[in-house]
Every structure is written in C-alpha cells, then in structure tokens.
Amino acid sequence: MKKLDQFNFKGKKVLIRVDFNVPQDNALRVTDKTRIQAAKPTIMKVLEDGGSVILLTHLGRPKGNKSDELSLRHIAGTVSDVLGIVVDVATDVVGEDAKAKAAALSPGNVLMLENMRFREEEEKGSKDFAEQLAALGDYYINDAFGTAHREHASTAVIAQFFDQDHKAFGYLMDKELAAIDKVLHSGEKPVLAILGGAKVSSKITIIDNILPAIDKLIIGGGMTYTFIKAQGGEVGDSICEEDKLDLALKILEEAKRQNVEVYLPTDVIAADDFNNGAKTQIVPVDKIPEGWQGLDIGPDSIQKFQQVISTANTILWNGPVGVFEFENFSKGTKAMGDAIDEVTKKGAFSLVGGGDSVAAVKQFGYEDKVSYVSTGGGAMLESLEGVKLPGVAAMEKS
Numbered sequence: 001m002k003k004l005d006q007f008n009f010k011g012k013k014v015l016i017r018v019d020f021n022v023p024q025d026n027a028l029r030v031t032d033k034t035r036i037q038a039a040k041p042t043i044m045k046v047l048e049d050g051g052s053v054i055l056l057t058h059l060g061r062p063k064g065n066k067s068d069e070l071s072l073r074h075i076a077g078t079v080s081d082v083l084g085i086v087v088d089v090a091t092d093v094v095g096e097d098a099k100a101k102a103a104a105l106s107p108g109n110v111l112m113l114e115n116m117r118f119r120e121e122e123e124k125g126s127k128d129f130a131e132q133l134a135a136l137g138d139y140y141i142n143d144a145f146g147t148a149h150r151e152h153a154s155t156a157v158i159a160q161f162f163d164q165d166h167k168a169f170g171y172l173m174d175k176e177l178a179a180i181d182k183v184l185h186s187g188e189k190p191v192l193a194i195l196g197g198a199k200v201s202s203k204i205t206i207i208d209n210i211l212p213a214i215d216k217l218i219i220g221g222g223m224t225y226t227f228i229k230a231q232g233g234e235v236g237d238s239i240c241e242e243d244k245l246d247l248a249l250k251i252l253e254e255a256k257r258q259n260v261e262v263y264l265p266t267d268v269i270a271a272d273d274f275n276n277g278a279k280t281q282i283v284p285v286d287k288i289p290e291g292w293q294g295l296d297i298g299p300d301s302i303q304k305f306q307q308v309i310s311t312a313n314t315i316l317w318n319g320p321v322g323v324f325e326f327e328n329f330s331k332g333t334k335a336m337g338d339a340i341d342e343v344t345k346k347g348a349f350s351l352v353g354g355g356d357s358v359a360a361v362k363q364f365g366y367e368d369k370v371s372y373v374s375t376g377g378g379a380m381l382e383s384l385e386g387v388k389l390p391g392v393a394a395m396e397k398s
C-alpha cells in the first residue's frame, strides 16, 4: 500500500474517515478533543497539498435514526477550533445537502457529513450506501483506528470503490499499526507485556496471541488472584474466577513451554472492603485472610516488577495492576508508569493500549512519557488478540 506522503491531493476532493466519537457534557460541548487533534495532521496534509476534505465520522449510537442530540453540528465548533478552519456540516449523510456541499467544495475547504450512524446502512455495511459516499470524493483515506474493528460502510466497505492509487491510511492509523507491529513482530528483545485489569477471562485471547512474541510477562490487577488460587494460594475475598482456575494453570504451562518468564505479585495491599477508605494491610499474595481482598500490588512486588521493566527493550502495557480509581490503591499502577517512563527515556519502546490502562496513563500524566498511547480501545484489544481488523483488511485489497 502507498503511504500518505506519496500522494499529492492538489485540486482533489478527499474523503477522510475519522473517529470523532468524542465525549460531550450535558450541554453537548466536547469535553476531550484528543481524537480530533489526533486526526489533524492527516487533514492538514490534504489541505496543504491544495485539496479539499470531506470528513466522515459517527458519534454515539443513534442506531440508524436521526437524533438532534447526536448531530455533528454540536462538535463542528470544536473541530473548527482544532483545525483553525471553519468546518461546514451537511444536514444529511449522503442526501441532497451532502451532495450539493461536496460538489461546491473549493481547495482548502472542509465539509463534515452528518453522523454516519444516522443511516442504518452504515452499521449494516451496505455496499450501495458505501458507493454513494465514495462518489462524493476522488480519494479515500482511513484514519479511524478507533473504528477499524468494525466492518461498517464508511470504515471498511467503501474502500473497494478506490484502487490502490486512490486510497491510503492516514498518519494516525499508520502510527497505531506501526506501534502494534513493533510490539508483536519487530520489537527489540527482551519484549515485556504487563497485563492487568479485572479478569483473566477478558484477557485470555490476548495472552494466547502474544505469548509467541514476548519474553517476559508481568501479571497484575484482579487477574492475579485466579492464578494464585489455581496454584493453591489463599486469596481471601479477592476477585477470583473459580471457573478459570484450570485455564490459569494452562496459561502458566504454555508460557513455560514457550520460554516466557512469568512474574506474579509476591505481596499485595489487602483491604477489608472495596472502597478507598477501607482498612488495609500488606500480606503475601498467597496468604490473604478471609474478609480481605487484594486491591493493589505491595512494595515487594513493585520493586520486583520495576526491576523487570528496567531491563526490557519493548513494552506492552494493558490493564492497571490495582484498583487505580481509588487513590489508596493506585500506587502500584503509578509505580509501573514510573518504571516505564525511566526505561523509555533510556531508549525502550513502550506502548500503552486497550481500555483502562489508557485512562490510568492519562490520569497520572504518563501520556507523554511512554512511546505511544493507543487511541483505539476495542481496535487495539482486537489487534492484540490477533484479529485482522476489517478496516485494515479492506484497504489492503486492490
């Protein structure tokens, strides 16, 4: 596939699928511009070439119905501010207004079509609908990593109406795919994965898929206790998936078979209740008393994990190692962030992706200290699980 920089869009109309599914407050004001800022370089490339841009995105879940609340009118002001250009919004998705406004575009103009999901054909992946969208522009750029795991009309199906000389990934999409590739295929060894979060069951496919790519695996968070109990430890009232004990043992065996060193916590901060103000004590991970639950890793685990992190050259971090939402149980997760920061400064590549680890990294200010923070929760998780993303596969076909 050609890279975006190999194209010159002078005088051309370029459809760009972005992911502007941004959070809004009660007055429908955008509360986090990250996704809009992330797409800006791609949009500016087209405009600076002398082309015009037609933005395609969804917002929320209107499920095929028009809804005033989910109209892109409400986010257009923020998009205009971020781009420094007044962005026009069509009153429909691919109707008369969209067609007329797209036809009237001049170089340097930006038009946003209405919410893709106002049309039920979007999520159904309708070929007709995709073809109508495709007819509005000369080129198609997919920069929506956050929706690349969906086989929708504007994220995947549309790509078939453009040949390899008329479609490309945007810069954001390219960066996301490169980051995943670096961790799963071309990372400098030792490659370390730090997996946390609540449950083994939600991470099992990721573990299966990444084992061949990694040398070391740190397991933290709520997942820990299923592994500890499976090995005969006492986990008290800690979160534990009783029906996954065998699976936990199988994972450990498989890791051993593949020469992956697994590090589990040695001590934990146990609480007498699931709240920030609960009484706490530091106990060995396999001797948690009844009535107590492990909510964060302890000081000995922190030290050991930091040591492992300091020797890694490539790091994937998915999932917090404690209940980081409670200040009193966020120490372990912050300590992981500190250690990743240190080793990244020394030249290691660190990718944080998928779900709550991104929230933790943002909350504690590590966003600019790791090499890359993924913008796509579900898409990143599916990539780590080894799924070929439909939005990516569709672009690779000629």
Ligand code: AMP
Pocket (backbone or CB within 6 Å): 196, 197, 198, 199, 202, 220, 221, 222, 223, 239, 294, 295, 296, 318, 319, 320, 321, 322, 323, 324, 325, 355, 356, 357
């Ligand atoms: P996930 O979405 O699977 O990455 O899970 C993230 C959630 O796991 C966060 O909301 C954490 O609060 C939670 N978590 C982490 N450690 C624990 C723990 N020891 N006990 C219960 N929940 C935990």
